[in-house]
Amino acid sequence: MIPLTWNEFLEFISDIQDNELDKPQISQFIKIPDISMTSFQIIQYFSSDFQKAKIKKRCKWGDNEKYLLIWCVSKLMIKLQLKFHDLHQWKVFEKLSMIFGLPEEFLMTKWLSLLNYKLKEQPWKPEEDDLLIKLRQLYPGPKDWIKIAKEFIKSSQTVRYPKQIRERFNNVVNPSINKNEFNKDEILFIFREAQNNNKNWAGISKMLPGRTDNQIKNIYNSIIRKILNEIGSSYDNKVVEQLIQNLIVEQNNYDPILLSSILKEGKTKKPCIKIEPNSDNSQTSEPSVQGVPPQMAFPFINYQTFQFQNIYFSYPQFYFPPPYYPLRNSKFNET
Structure with a gap:
């Protein structure tokens, strides 16, 4: 019978309480934090810090909380001679939830998050x-x-x-998953929505019944990768990926050979800029580029400081066409 209070628990494991954890054995199943605490430190920590901040511990756990949980579970396994897979049948986490004063599901979630990577895979x-x-x-x-x-x-x-x-x-x-190949309409829809929603796979999957976000992400990446291989570009080039995405939506086609030929042609084609000579009335001697207004030649800007109602301002001279712009020696207070 597993005890239901902390003091009863310590009395229950009193004969093995001071034994060190068998870390090589435990690490086959659980990731142990890189700390080491004696039984005295465990008992002291539970009675002080853990009990005082119990509500906060329901959110994010640190190494001390994780080590405490592993220590308690390990002691129960040794005392009851349980195997790793017997913990749930013996309702270990249900009993620990009463000892810790925390929900059973919360403790189970924390325990399962500590599973060894190889065990998960x-x-x-x-x-x-x-x-x-x-x-x-x-x-x-x-x-x-x-x-x-x-x-x-x-x-x-x-x-x-x-x-x-x-x-x-x-x-x-999931029996409702559509495992058939994607058709053309679905693929083009995915690229349009990826362009509009910034590749929100979960949101796109809701608009394609029977298709999972993982399926959608895989078909998108597969097509992008094929086109990148055709043009000899790396997959981590986000600028090229965005260009391909826009080109697929524009051409309404995702054929790798066709799109790669368009991209290659765009790389080798030089931009054509038409340069026209200046007219006789032009204020500058440099040619102007079509579509860009010629640069205006401004005179040297001289700032004048003037006094008006005891407030000083500084304006460029060309903002005040003659005869309205102020002169340095002007007297504004004269009547």
Whole structure:
């Protein structure tokens, strides 16, 4: 029986309390923070800092909070002789939520976020996909992924974190996904919306029923990459990518050979600028470029300082055509 209070928990693990964590064994499943705390430091930290700032800890956890959670779970595993996959069946996080004074789902989310990268990347099995489909039918809500992850781990004996489960369902196993090839209208629609909405894949997927944001992003990148390969440009060139995007919308075509030929022609073609000689009435001796107004020749600007009602102003002389612009020796106060 797992205790429900912190003092009862310490009494429950008193015989193994001072034993150091088996980090090589734990690190096979969990990413351990780069800190080390003794049992005395753990107990002192929980009774002071963690309890005082418990509400804040529900948001972002630091290394101390993560180490505390790993320490408590590890002690329970040793005391109850549990395996890593038995934690959820024994309701370990349900009991820890009462000890910590935090929601069970919150603790599960923190624990699953500590999973080792290699553990997260385990290949999915067909029976896992079938189980995921059934669980999604039981829990269809937008915030039910924690519940699905909990039931999934219990039933499959495979640890998957909620984000991984959600992405697997939304991008792979969802029965409503359209897995057929994209047609021309869909691809052109994607490029138009990518141009207008700055590549908001999630927003575009809502306008294409049956298509996921991952599918849409992949088809977009695939076409851009083919055109870049044709012209011999790197994929990280955002300027060229924007040019290709605009060209596809303009030409209403995404054929790599056609668009690459247009881009290559644009590179080799020199701009044509028509230069006309100045007329006899021109004020300058330099030629003017068509479409650009000739530069006006202004006289040297001399600033005059004058006094008016005890306030000093400084204006360029050419703003005041004769006889209205002030002279240095003008007397404005004369009646």
